[in-house]
Amino acid sequence: MKKLARRALAPLTAAALGLTLLSGTQAAAEPEAWTAAWATSPQLPSEGFTPNWSQAGFSHQTVRQVVRVTQAGERARIRLSNAYGTSPLRITGATIARTGKGAAVEKGSVRHLTFDGKRAVVIPARGQAASDAASLEVGEESSVTVTLYLAGTTGPATFHAQGFADTYRADGDHRADASGRAFDESSQSWYYLSGVDVSGSSAPPRRDGVVLFGDSITDGFGSTAGKNRRYPDVLAARLDRPVLNAGIGGNLVLNDSAWFGERGSARFQRDVLDQPGVSTVVVLEGLNDIGFYEAQKAGFDRPTYWPAPKVSASELIAGYRELIRQAHGRGVRIVGATLLPLGGSDHYGPDAARVSDEVNAWIRTSGEFDAVVDLDRVLADPSDAERLDPKYDFGDHLHPNDAGYARLASAVAEVL
Template sequence: MLAALATVGMALALVTPAASARESWHPGWVGAWSGSVQQASAPPWGEAGWSAEGFDNHSVRQVVRVSTGGPTLRVRLSNEYGTEPLRLTGATVARAGEGAAVRPGTLRPLTFRGSKSTVIRPGGLLASDPVLLPTAALDELSVTLYFAGKTGPSTQHNLATELSYRAEGDHRFDRSGRVFDETSESWYYLSGVDVVGWLPWHRGSVATFGDSITDGFGSTPGANNRYPNELAERLVAAGKPLGVLNAGISGNRVLSDSPCFGEEGIARFERDVLDQPGVRTVIVLEGINDIGFGSLDMPGECGLPTREVTAEELIAGHRKLIRAAKAEGLTVIGATLLPYKGAGYYTPEGEDIRDTVNEWIRTSGAYDTVVDLDRALADPNDPDRLNPAYDSGDALHPNDAGMHAMAAAVDLNTL
């Protein structure tokens, strides 16, 4: 068995990409986990994290849960927003234990074109060589990166809803995790984990594209209760071997960039969805921030540009996403925008736009199919409000029960 897996690994090593995603992803790879990257920033809520200062003689251990498994994996790293070459001294991957600990006997060094160290150019993406570390769906992995020198500001994913760990010095092979005495709720440079499926027909993943609701804000940190995680659990229970990739960025908008909340959806869609290995379906849930931010006077640069949008503009943005996905042969599922009456940026005018956009999503036929999250999560006594049983407390973001309800509303046969 191991000899056969080694043969698979050596064959795949010949096609492991060094930079551009779409040009060279091997069809045998399936996306098992992803985190959409952002530039270094401190948003107006949450923690500042380590992205602005970067790393210098630090080991960073990051925990992710894969949605599907296989005998061989690889790790993808991004220097998308770096202004200088990123010098990675070395890295490891293992099955995660409690906290920063890893499970005995599972630590594996990562190599890049056969070398333990590598350099990623500014704006670049790099995949590791294949690693023989068998994983099952819903396994948690720890990826440890060691930077001997200064990195400068780091490409990140700000709202991980999961702890990452940092220690001074080279602790790639530390098993206990006790030296990792700093924590952050962001991911750094880590953008994907791919697997080679256990079965020949294990050939695909579902991308969930959106904002903080997809990202998991409002769910319990460290519990993997984001709606894409819940969807992955449903697929596993149903015996459907599909990966689920989370392409949510908190605060993101379809039509506007922000240094804190990521590039506009129509700009990042190619990188965060179309370039992901093995994607066959995408669920689009985005637009409530375009509507809501227009009513706010946000301090600093995070909210810029603040502008009012019309329903027609937002629909035109959705049409661009649909065209891009269909051009690549993907199934495109439209999710209606959730109720938000009572949220900090709610206005009656915004509600009219949400209603118009949702009716278009339901009835236009532009999407291949629709998941009506608006109706699934609405308060039975006031359909413009989030059901109190699903409200995390801000009238906008679902709690764990709400995330579960979102995943339950998806017809698995459409994926």
């Protein structure tokens, strides 16, 4: 296990202070400051890209989820979201443990979690809850397993569609099992779990967390599933600071989507600014705003591409300015990333080409972001600047492959 980092980050919000929201009431603050070590962005229940359990929800079942943390600690807590629930959600019990193989966990590491001192918690519709601290030593870049037992019937579940990691399900109560034998179903989405925080340091509080905000490129589409080769994972391995992934595949800066989450400006506070200890955000988003219109125009008229209005450069820039305003209002440094080349993809066409060039020129030259990383140039084909370099192309001419994500992470690391 890696040496524990000796840091504690200053809290920002009720969640950061250790407050559990229970039917509109707040529990007492816990004594330590928390660092967000892993996070994901909640979404509406939907069919998503691959089969998942969000629309059916759960009934008398146990859900086991494996996540990779980017900060070490001696204590841990989880954050749960019922952001898109229309009724209260009852979590009958939850545990956290160090990860074993597959759905198994390390023997002797299972810790029952409490919420304001109780093992069960009811999270109001559109609410969230943070557990109490559990004594569990975790290493930086190690995995922890969070297990939820749902004795009742939940209805549709708030989730994150593209986890690119296995989540497991079992009938009955298996929250304390070290073995993974009972977990005979899997999907690659996360359910209700929105964050894992750590604490346990005597060092003065620090705030140096990095949130990567974006769409499927930040989410990791095109990377090897189960191998933690998304660009946030690669960046975390390069930096001695927490790195959080706030990407949602298909997300838009300007418009809400039933499939791909609330628009960037609407979810920015929750997914970025409310993370405990955040100091910097990197914004890489906008290709879907300009590309869905081209895809629909070319005949890809699927619900996944709705809404698909024609978006101008000035409209997209106004969206970025709103993100900048929110970040600066909370004292957070904001880095702008230029849009990647999209030539040859289903997002490409004359309007997208023109708007992406205009937007990238503004990102590079306006001075409105605190720093800029020029990913358009870093990942472009040397012989055709409109296209991804073939050695970095996943195959759809839109998303990077593992090598592309590693190159992207390297470029981002240089400006942090």
